[in-house]
Amino acid sequence: MKIILKYISVFILFIYMLLIFLPKENLYYFALEKLAEDKIELTNIKVQDKYISLVLENTNIKYEKIKVASIENIEIKSLLFQTNIIIDNLKVQKSLKKFLPYDMKSIKITHSILNPLVIDIKLSKQFKIKNKELMKYLTKTEDGYRYEYKF
Amino acid sequence: MGIVMNINFNDIVKQLLPYVVTVLLSFIIASGLYMYLPKTAPIVLDNQQKNIKYNRYQVEKSFKEKIKAVTKPRVVTKSKSYQLINNIILKAIFALPNNKGFITIIEKSSSVMHTLEVNDVFKNYKLKKIYPSYVVFIKSGTEYKLTMIDSKEKGRYTIEKQQAQIIEQSKLVEDISKNEDGYVLKKSLLNKYTENFDNIWKEIAIKEIEKDGVIDGFKIGNLSKKSIFKKLGLKIGDIIKSVNNISLTSYEQAFKIYADIESMDNLHMVLIRNNKQMELDYEIK
Numbered sequence: 040m041k042i043i044l045k046y047i048s049v050f051i052l053f054i055y056m057l058l059i060f061l062p063k064e065n066l067y068y069f070a071l072e073k074l075a076e077d078k079i080e081l082t083n084i085k086v087q088d089k090y091i092s093l094v095l096e097n098t099n100i101k102y103e104k105i106k107v108a109s110i111e112n113i114e115i116k117s118l119l120f121q122t123n124i125i126i127d128n129l130k131v132q133k134s135l136k137k138f139l140p141y142d143m144k145s146i147k148i149t150h151s152i153l154n155p156l157v158i159d160i161k162l163s164k165q166f167k168i169k170n171k172e173l174m175k176y177l178t179k180t181e182d183g184y185r186y187e188y189k190f
Numbered sequence: 191m192g193i194v195m196n197i198n199f200n201d202i203v204k205q206l207l208p209y210v211v212t213v214l215l216s217f218i219i220a221s222g223l224y225m226y227l228p229k230t231a232p233i234v235l236d237n238q239q240k241n242i243k244y245n246r247y248q249v250e251k252s253f254k255e256k257i258k259a260v261t262k263p264r265v266v267t268k269s270k271s272y273q274l275i276n277n278i279i280l281k282a283i284f285a286l287p288n289n290k291g292f293i294t295i296i297e298k299s300s301s302v303m304h305t306l307e308v309n310d311v312f313k314n315y316k317l318k319k320i321y322p323s324y325v326v327f328i329k330s331g332t333e334y335k336l337t338m339i340d341s342k343e344k345g346r347y348t349i350e351k352q353q354a355q356i357i358e359q360s361k362l363v364e365d366i367s368k369n370e371d372g373y374v375l376k377k378s379l380l381n382k383y384t385e386n387f388d389n390i391w392k393e394i395a396i397k398e399i400e401k402d403g404v405i406d407g408f409k410i411g412n413l414s415k416k417s418i419f420k421k422l423g424l425k426i427g428d429i430i431k432s433v434n435n436i437s438l439t440s441y442e443q444a445f446k447i448y449a450d451i452e453s454m455d456n457l458h459m460v461l462i463r464n465n466k467q468m469e470l471d472y473e474i475k
Contacts, residue, residue, distance in 0.1 A: 045208070053212045060220030065227035072232045080234055104442035132449070 054119055055091075063093040063115075078103045092116035106132055124148040278312075280336050283320060291320045366421055366472075375457065375472040379418055384451050393417035398441075399429055405439050407431045407462070422459075423470055429462040 064086055071081055085096040095113040099106060111128035126146040144163040151157075281303070282294040292307045306317045315327040315334065324337035367374045383389050395412035398405045407429040413420055424430075430438060433447045434457065459470040 049208050049212050052209055053216050056213050056216035057220060060217050062220060062224040062227055065224060065229060068228040068231050072228060075232050075234070082234075104440065105445045 051119065058091050058117055063088045067093060067095075080104070091118070108132060120152045122150045278336075280325065280338050283322065283325060283338065285320045285322045289319055293317065293320060293325050373472050375422070375474050377474050380451055380474070383418070390448075394419050394424075396430070405441075407438050408444065422457075422472070424461070425463065427463070430459060431462060431467075432460045434458050 067086060074081060080099075080101040081095075082099045082101070083095045083097060085094075087094040087096070093115045095115075096111070098110045098113055100108045100110070108129060108131045110126055110130075112125075113127075114123075114125045116123045116125070124147070126148070127144070129143045129146060146163070147159075147161040149159040149161075277298050279296045279298065280293065281296055283291070284293070285291040289308055292305055295304050295306065295312070296302070297304065304312060306312055308317055308320060310317050312327075315329045317325060318328045318333065319326040324335055327334040327336060366376070366379075393414040394410060394417060396408040397411050399407045399409050409429045410419075410424055410426055413424060413426050432438060434450075434454065436443050436447055438444055438447075454474050457470070457472040457474055461468050461470065
């Protein structure tokens, strides 16, 4: 039993140490390169590596050079079995407000290894989805809308 | 006593060793990853245009003062100009498809017969178009229509003056007015489009025109009869090249113009119609 506990503790330590030492800023740059291939551009005024999380401040999102939205703060945090992305103060460009909610206080995206096929998205503001194209992919549940996509 | 201390120390090292190795191992893996990953953010080439934004300088707006118009005595200069209406007779038209053919005219004063083709110039009047029953001359932006009313009544003709303007007076509506400086467009007219992006596509269909793989303007494919675009003077087939000095070389530029509509005081459009460059100029109030 002692040995098993020792192995578990070593494993947990390994994961946490890896998370701490991980070059998160560079990983973010790598993600930016991949997004740029799909014409998605993210520009930040400040990128901060905070041991187990990465904080992006004042992010502008552009698609095909067209500014789509701006986000005041994004925090990407990975905890052993769970990854959280917390987006604060998202403002979509006025011209796109027909398709997306114009301004939102916060969005929380959660992914857990225990339930790998589900990504949980929580929005601080409820909004009516007007776009019929988008509705095709959403099914209404008791909690809200569920986005279904088959790989 | 000293031997016991040594054993305890060894035990501690033995206990901690796997943790230390784990920390080192994670550090080595992270370092390896660091070597592979990019060190800086990808450089995005900003190909935005550096053209100066189109702005019509308005003294009244700048100083918030009304400036009195300077009244100067008008100097009328009389100039002798050739009167097409009085001096020529359209004798014959030989019209072919694609604006080809020739016409025969007789100058009254000299009774000399002249044969002209399209683009030929006669006394500063350029023959622009040949139709089966009439011809159109152009002189300093003004079109002159020379008609053969009845072939039996030789020598009778009518001339109608047509201003080569983008907007005909009859098409002017309440929302677009004309003043000394040009055409004035009501800002409220644009609200419909700024409030809802979709309203644009209900009234106009445009398609990008590519030249050497780069967008070189947007061609109007369809236009609703009651739309603002029609009122502005746009026509199906027009290629919009630039708006307010922003060349339409990408969707980004087109979107930028749309985003700036609310703050626009002027609307200056450069377009290609029938292979000729034209300009539309409006003040937005």
